[in-house]
Amino acid sequence: MVLRRVMLAALAALPVGLVLAGEASTQPALTTGQRLALKGYDPVAYFTDGKPIQGAEAYELSWDGQRYRFASAQHRDLFRQDPDKYAPQFGGACTMNLAAGRKREADPHHWIISDGKLYVFAGASGPANFAKDPQANAARAAENWQRLRGEAFH
Template sequence: MLGFSRRGMARGSALLAAGTLFAMASWSLAAEKPPLAIKGYDPVAYFTDGRPVRGLPDIEYEWDDHRYRFSRAEHRELFKADPVRYAPQFENFCAMALSKGELVEADPENWLISGGKLYIFGKPGGPELFQKNLSENVYKANQNRALVPGN
């Protein structure tokens, strides 16, 4: 026959409760992690390497309610020093679509740096189309910035 004592049961219940609270706290912290910016691409690499480069999960920095990943620690430090310079202009959204009043998720492989600013686009033709009337498209996209969640 198994022997149960009140003290043993109380200790077991306390351990179970503590384990449950720990699991809930861990789940809560994971659930509150900000979303990944630009699908994990390194925003600084566009400027330094002249091409899109995937960032690494162990080199991250949280800014403006997003998690940015970087291919090198040096890129993270550059971003920390001046995030406005390196972050894409319309977060994870296509600059050309936003200029038309539409909200389309961007593909970080389609990009443009103009006037020291990074723009990303939903389709390969986006950068060329955006540049055709650059100042007007930038103006219209900025006018529609309120469409971007969180703005």
Template sequence: MTKMITLGLSSIFAGFILLAINQLAYASGEPLALKGYDTVSYFEVGRAEQGDENISHVWNGKRWHFTSERHRELFVANPEGYAPAYDGLCAWAVSKGYLQSAIPTAWTVENGRLFLNYSQGIKGQWETRKRANIRAGDRRWPNLKEAAARFGL
């Protein structure tokens, strides 16, 4: 009987630990955009930079981190101008008609738009036909956007 009580209490304790970890991961209540990278840095600095969790802004259901107050102010004034195309999903995949996550370090700014890709290798493939891939992605994105929303991407 003592073993069963100990096992039961251990299970409850483990459940509380998992709950606490989950709450810490989503303490802000919103998913983190760009894995915490500063979207303004791509445009202003020309490189991917990890943002500061203490300098953030919630937009479009996601929490965005920035490297400086100035970057946050620029984003707040024009979020659509700094947010990545295709809601930050892989530009190559979208151009081919499907959804795939992307990494913030496989990026390209083209004609004032930020595009992310799944990997550096995929980014290289996407860039070989960049203009055609952007046209294809822009054409396919309206339908894919609905699917992305349904799946919480």
């Protein structure tokens, strides 16, 4: 009986959107306390505005184990409709570090869109180095991502 009251109280404390989002597990949900992706920058802005724009806590949701913030409700809704299109590759890890076998947090100010995908990098030379051979670099990063995905960022 006590457990039931605790569970009901916990469910009552959840925002309605979080409870409803659970109905479609492939759709992004409201946040839960997960890692903040892209250091809070809006992933949709790279595509729509051509630059990184800081997101707002008011427009936050969770997808693929991370929290994403958006500059507007419109950007949040675009992401919700097609997260695979807008989410950074490799969970926001530096693509070139991944290609070299290391998982490192990227700086959202160093980025490139290649083949319709957002790649972010730890340093200013990352986009240029990636662009020298984007297919090979993305393939190496993807291969290492499978091994390093669960490790902490460095």
